[in-house]
Amino acid sequence: MDFSFIPWIGIGAAGLAILFAVYLISWIMARPAGTEKMQAISKAVQEGAMAYLARQYKTITVVGVIVAVALALALGWQTAVAFVIGAFFSGLCGFVGMSVSTRGNARVAEAAKQGLAYGLSVSFKAGAVTGMMCVGLALLGVAGIWLVFHDIHVLVGLGFGGSLIALFARIGGGIFTKSADVGADLVGKVEAGIPEDDPRNPATIADNVGDNVGDCAGMAADLFETYAVTAIGAMLLGYLIFNGAAEYVLYPVMLGAIAIVASIIGIFFVRLGGSANIMGALYKGVWVSAILALIGFYPVTTWMLGDATMFYAALVGVAATVLIMYITDYYTASNFRPVKSIAHASQSGHGTNIIAGLSVGMESSIPPTMTIVAGILAAYYVGGGGGEGLYAIGIASMAMLSMTGMIVALDSYGPVTDNAGGIAEMADLPGEVRKVTDALDAVGNTTKAVTKGYAIGSAALAAIVLFADYTAALKAQGTELIFKLNDPLVLAGLFVGGAIVFMFSSLANGAVGRAAYSVVEEVRRQFREIPGIMEGTGKPEYGRCVDIVTKRALKEMVVPGLLPVLTTLLVGFLLGPLALGGVLIGVIVVGIYMACFQNNAGGAWDNAKKWIEEGMYGGKGSETHKAAVTGDTVGDPLKDTAGPAVNPVIKVVNVVALLIVPLIHHIVR
Numbered sequence: 001m002d003f004s005f006i007p008w009i010g011i012g013a014a015g016l017a018i019l020f021a022v023y024l025i026s027w028i029m030a031r032p033a034g035t036e037k038m039q040a041i042s043k044a045v046q047e048g049a050m051a052y053l054a055r056q057y058k059t060i061t062v063v064g065v066i067v068a069v070a071l072a073l074a075l076g077w078q079t080a081v082a083f084v085i086g087a088f089f090s091g092l093c094g095f096v097g098m099s100v101s102t103r104g105n106a107r108v109a110e111a112a113k114q115g116l117a118y119g120l121s122v123s124f125k126a127g128a129v130t131g132m133m134c135v136g137l138a139l140l141g142v143a144g145i146w147l148v149f150h151d152i153h154v155l156v157g158l159g160f161g162g163s164l165i166a167l168f169a170r171i172g173g174g175i176f177t178k179s180a181d182v183g184a185d186l187v188g189k190v191e192a193g194i195p196e197d198d199p200r201n202p203a204t205i206a207d208n209v210g211d212n213v214g215d216c217a218g219m220a221a222d223l224f225e226t227y228a229v230t231a232i233g234a235m236l237l238g239y240l241i242f243n244g245a246a247e248y249v250l251y252p253v254m255l256g257a258i259a260i261v262a263s264i265i266g267i268f269f270v271r272l273g274g275s276a277n278i279m280g281a282l283y284k285g286v287w288v289s290a291i292l293a294l295i296g297f298y299p300v301t302t303w304m305l306g307d308a309t310m311f312y313a314a315l316v317g318v319a320a321t322v323l324i325m326y327i328t329d330y331y332t333a334s335n336f337r338p339v340k341s342i343a344h345a346s347q348s349g350h351g352t353n354i355i356a357g358l359s360v361g362m363e364s365s366i367p368p369t370m371t372i373v374a375g376i377l378a379a380y381y382v383g384g385g386g387g388e389g390l391y392a393i394g395i396a397s398m399a400m401l402s403m404t405g406m407i408v409a410l411d412s413y414g415p416v417t418d419n420a421g422g423i424a425e426m427a428d429l430p431g432e433v434r435k436v437t438d439a440l441d442a443v444g445n446t447t448k449a450v451t452k453g454y455a456i457g458s459a460a461l462a463a464i465v466l467f468a469d470y471t472a473a474l475k476a477q478g479t480e481l482i483f484k485l486n487d488p489l490v491l492a493g494l495f496v497g498g499a500i501v502f503m504f505s506s507l508a509n510g511a512v513g514r515a516a517y518s519v520v521e522e523v524r525r526q527f528r529e530i531p532g533i534m535e536g537t538g539k540p541e542y543g544r545c546v547d548i549v550t551k552r553a554l555k556e557m558v559v560p561g562l563l564p565v566l567t568t569l570l571v572g573f574l575l576g577p578l579a580l581g582g583v584l585i586g587v588i589v590v591g592i593y594m595a596c597f598q599n600n601a602g603g604a605w606d607n608a609k610k611w612i613e614e615g616m617y618g619g620k621g622s623e624t625h626k627a628a629v630t631g632d633t634v635g636d637p638l639k640d641t642a643g644p645a646v647n648p649v650i651k652v653v654n655v656v657a658l659l660i661v662p663l664i665h666h667i668v669r
Contacts, residue, residue, distance in 0.1 A: 324368045
């Protein structure tokens, strides 16, 4: 059967997602933006965020041009073009999403005046723009590149472009947002005793800007590349295992197209019910999207592949997604044991809060990892083992990513509601409005943790697929390798792979600490030298803090961003493909645990603080609260800088290894 029309279906579905995003943008922009003061605050956040993003993209462009030229010389101009398209789409996804997020914040604050249900509707739709742009541009890139070049190896260049941009966006945005957040909290909450988002705090605008560049633009770029890389990995497996059979190569594209339609329908089901359960309303949309996608997967699978085997592999992927989301919810939401245990420990001081948070983070890394293990084994055996089993793992990972549109919407909802709360505080809106924005923001903190858990799980499965692609690509070049622990090259590679993750995390967290120090000094200076700030008669110099974190983030993101790329190249060309295979295994195993630990520990610390602020154990201003703020500041760079950035690190290492297979396959040590 001729399946050459499938890429056009993918492009059509991608176009539908982008058009739906345009519709959502017009709907959001038609909402009232509130008072002049609210609009002025929103404009300040918007200008700071867009100025930072423009400077970040200029910095990344320099690196991107060098990489594109190197790819053109080493692997051909087609791969270089695909790289540029992947990088551009990844950046565009973050740009559009953040633009809407920074314009939607005041509109959510204004909508909160009409109650929780309307506030949820506006904030979620603002987040859904990013979700739809993410899946739309990713599928457009994959299907479009295949249609133009009809070369599966060129597609790897697209994945590398997306991965490299995601890595820099994650690390740069993470350094920006958390250095501002930590600096604002340490001086504002702990030293000055003023509320979060208090307009007297000179770092509050930088903090609100950071929410967008980290959690909106950064997450969008991250899941864009995860989606694209997973689709490419599954297509490449189909090409290598089934000798280029079109149905196996293009089946992932068809799954992506169906999932887009399911996600669009699912968005309309996010409505607040009688119980006023915000998380329940959001999960309703996820469940509807997942069920509709599975309903669509079955007939397409039997039509394209002749039987339902790969449908069951897709079912495994969706089940793994749901499990990981609920596991992350359990470890980071304030109504369960882990977060309550951290809040309880805060009563005895700062040290015990840190100990409890570390314990929760370490424990929390095990259940999602075991879920991934179960998913890998289940998909492999459902597929019948062997090459078909590996392809089934690829399909499970693609099915897992099928809900990316909804999941990114959940994540981008977070910074919109966070900013809305800040605007409500700074614009002196009535207490009942702040109560609504606080309720939306509290859930937003959990959704951000849940989506990061999802991103980690999907990155793990994608990395397994990419490793299978690496070994299959080597075999196609005539080099068949067996990775044994008693081989010194493999063992050396394993340790180097683990070192990449630890060194990257060290650089990322250290960068936040150094930048936050500068923010703390600046806020203290302004409190000391500008008369009338605490009395409300003097105006803080907000731009100074924005400028400090912008410069530090751009300076500090380069070294950790280049670390995984350069290390992979050095090992590949100096030690050969056997040692490089060890590096890939080490990065995957250590990276999954480190990402889960950092993400969940940070989320748990944050929600423990929020639970105390609601009145538990003495509430705001108490010694227990101060201990919880300390824990939150430790957790901030873990959950929003280093932890989520480990995801693109895992993929960058694997994609770079895959790209250089034709150049290193002959190197035997």
